Amino acid sequence: MQRIFLALAVIVAIFLTLPLLIIVPMSFSTVKTFQFPPPGYGLQFYRNFFSDPTWLEPTANSVVIAVIMAVLTMALVVPASFAYVRQRFLGRGLINLLIMAPLIVPSVVSALGYYGAFGLVRLNGTVLGVALAHTALAIPVAFLVMTATLKGFDRNLERAAMISGATPLRTFFHVTMPVLAPGIATAALFAFLASFNEAVVALFIAGRNASTLPKKMFESIRLETDPVISVVSTILVAILVCFMLGSLLRRGNPRNAS
Amino acid sequence: MNQPYLSIRNVAKFYGSVRAVEEVSLDIEKGEFVSFLGPSGSGKTTTLTMIAGFEQPSRGQILLNGKDLTVLHPWQRNIGMVFQNYALFPHMSVARNIGFPLRMRKVSRAEIDRRVSAVLALVGLGALAERHPRELSGGQQQRVAMARGLVFDPDVLLLDEPLGALDKNLREQMQVELKRIHHDSGTTMVYVTHDQTEAMTMSDRIAVFSQGRLEQIGVPLDIYHRPKTKFVGEFVGDSNFFTGRRREGDTLAVDGLGPIKVPAEKPANAGDAATYDVMVRPERIRLVDAGNAAGLNVVDLQVSTIVNYGDSLLVLGACNQLPVRLRIAGEFPAGLAEGATVKAGWSPQDTHLIARG
Amino acid sequence: MAVAAEAISSGQSAQYRRDRQKTFALLAPCVAFLLVLFVIPIGYVLLLSVTDPTVSLAQFERVFTTPIYLRVLWHTFFVAFVVTVLTLVLGYPLAYVTACRDDAWSKILLSLVALSFWTGLMVRTYSWMIILGKSGPVIGLIKAFGVAEPPQLLFTSFSSALGMTHIMLPYMVLALYSVMKKFEPNYLRAAESLGATPFTAFRAIFVPLSLPGVVNGSVLVFTICLGFYITPILLGGPRDIMLSQLIDQQVSEMLNWGFAAALSIVLLAATAVVLGIYNRLVGLDRLWG
Secondary structure (H helix, E strand, O other): OHHHHHHHHHHHHHHHHHHHHHHHHHHOEOOOOOOOOOOOEOOHHHHHHHHOHHHHHHHHHHHHHHHHHHHHHHHHHHHHHHHHHHOOOOOHHHHHHHHHHHHHOOHHHHHHHHHHHHHHOOOOOOHHHHHHHHHHHHHHHHHHHHHHHHHOOOOHHHHHHHHOOOOHHHHHHHHHHHHHHHHHHHHHHHHHHHHHOOOHHHHHHOOOOOOOHHHHHHHHHHOOOOOHHHHHHHHHHHHHHHHHHHHHHHHHOHHHOO | OOOOOEEEEEEEEEEOOEEEEEEEEEEEOOOOEEEEEOOOOOOHHHHHHHHHOOOOOOEEEEEEOOEEOOOOOHHHOOEEEEOOOOOOOOOOOHHHHHHHHHHHOOOOHHHHHHHHHHHHHHHOOHHHOOOOHHHOOHHHHHHHHHHHHHOOOOOEEEEEOOOOOOOHHHHHHHHHHHHHHHHHHOOEEEEEEOOHHHHHHHOOEEEEEEOOEEEEEEOHHHHHHOOOOHHHHHHOOOOEEEEEEEEEOOEEEEOOOEEEEOOOOOOOOOOOOOOEEEEEOHHHOEEOOHHHOOOOEEEEEEEEEEEEOOOEEEEEEEEOOEEEEEEEEOOOOOOOOOOOEEEEEEOHHHEEEEEOO | OHHHHHHHHHHHHHHHHHHHHHHHHHHHHHHHHHHHHHHHHHHHHHHHHHHOOOOOOHHHHHHHHOHHHHHHHHHHHHHHHHHHHHHHHHHHHHHHHHHHOOOHHHHHHHHHHHHHHHOOHHHHHHHHHHHHOOOOHHHHHHHHOOOOOOOOOOOOHHHHHHHHHHHHHHHHHHHHHHHHOOOOHHHHHHHHHOOOOHHHHHHHHHHHHHHHHHHHHHHHHHHHHHOOOHHHHHHOOOOOOOHHHHHHHHHHOOOOHHHHHHHHHHHHHHHHHHHHHHHHHOOHHHOOO
16 A cells, blocks of 8 residues: 555656656757747757846846845844744734734735835835835745744753853853854745745736846746746756755755754 | 851742742752752752742842842852753854853953863863764763853852753763762752652752752751651652551550550650651561561561562552551562561661651 | 842832833834735725725625626636645645655655745746647647647646646645654554554544644645636636636736725635634644644
């Protein structure tokens, strides 16, 4: 029976992965149509991508926006998660609901709301506007990671520091932050990715001046302009694979076991 | 008389309506090793936490060398602490862990290096200075924690059940080590444990806690042979407890056993009409026959179970439905078997009385 | 003694006050940010739905009384349900293998699920456009079997649902995985030692204990599918559209903001109802636990 499950699982895994693999050869295609298998292979579309400002600019925007909002998200979430996990106060349920709300509300609803509200304050089509919206949307995810990290934190470490002569402030910088650093980094990474991959809200509010990579990809697909999108997809998947391989190798090394 | 070094006076701690610690007073001398012994919830850890400063007493004072400790924060108190889960900083090497209290006190680099090496030698871990905590065994982490607590010459070292996570053999080894470190450093130590063997073997004095109160404080042998309350008698060591009434001189009528002989001196707080808790340690009872029973209190024992520990026997039985326990060292006596009825006896001097009241 | 006691207790109440100020200071920035930069925009949508073009519930009336729009609502729920069932059926064996085995297979498969999860929505949607497209491999295969006029696969409800299933599958697997991971293999061994066949042990012990994961995953996938935007728009067809496609039409083609807002509020309400029921029965914090 175990074998049946394994076979089924592998089939499903193939279903999951195959489509991604299709994209890679597509990016080397020599023709503009969505023909698969491609009639010939070449690097033309890669050259197109790296020399096309209508692709490079949104990519750069996506990175800039993601970095700005990651910093802002962490600045808001780290103190909030400390308070939430360590203090007792009334209205925890309500605050939790508020913080989780961006995750619960469907993105098209948020998108509509941002478009309307930002229209009143001329934030549409600006990098700042997109960064602010993405911050709100990333707060729940970062909060979840931070609260989980904080809950797993051994408070005796702080007591040990204090009884060794460290004031609460020095305890925070010498002990608490360094030990929490991996968790904070993970939360920041999740926030970054949430913004980098975010499509719906960006579609509504990014406009031409703050266009993001997902927005450009969406428009490119919709208008069926050219398979440069498969180049972008391949590059993104390749980066992801490298990242995953990298973290697997690091975890394999016992010196870095955490 | 000298002022006691660490003085806990009428300290109480309430959490709302929960009385974690009630009216605890005790004095500790400089250089002593005192154990706080008791079951969980007895208040021993809470009292330790108040000495450390992580909790404030609801009432009472804690004085160190005559100065009030409670106005100081934990980081101002010059007290060291060893935690049950060691709490070693995972991102620092052993040397930096131990040097941490010295860095907090702005000690010079050279001095830090010297003192860290010295204390590492004290705990027997010289070669491991550059390792990280995750690379160490439990026993080694334990020693690093102790080193960190001692390196800055604290006025008192507090230890919160530090050996709880170790297996039996390692624990016994570490108990000896701890005593040695105490002897070599001369630091005053307060040690919290629920393990009475540990307290008995390591302490200069033991403070027995129960339900937030201090039951008794004294040297181990006193605690063992002259418990002041039934709780202490039962918690420390194995015991038989009976109820005695109507005492006349050196004879006491014990429920279920009849009249027995007891030492003539009264316990300090007993009136004439007192009811007593009568304690007899199982290892002070032995099997007797008509020939060697002179002067002993003798009862008929119906043996129900015999447990053989190899070096001793535990005999469980009943006398008139009252449970009685004996411990017999050495050879298996003839005539002893489960189900048999034997005669068991003990010296009147081994009968310990605690007045109820 | 009384003075000392008072000093200690007034010190404690000063401490409480400082704690409360500290809590407020730590939470306030995040809460304020969300109130201004999330609650207000959502409130704007609500406002729009009842004020555009006039102050009334007319837009909502329109949603619930026009047969076309009611069909869209129904279709949305239907597709969400189908995708949920499909991801459950496909995801269960995959989750079982990754959670309950401890060998190379489970690690490889888990990595593939993670890879799928982290690859963006757009990339995966695009890949299905290639696969199901007129010049794609599936049509090619069908033609190879001799079918002269292959059916249109792309821009249909089918392609939309397939794309959504593919994208939602990792979510279901991860929800199942986190519950299955806690399963004790000893339960199965105990059952088998008592006479159960492996299949019976699985059915009677593992499956019931995996149900919380099934519920979690289903609620997660269902609610996301209700509001799914990108994939239905790119892969779906003009017939049998989902709510998000309708909203998109109203915004980009008809410029009918009030109606789009009303549709959004209906979507939000439907999501809230499903999650509310889940919260009542299980507790919302389990969903991301």
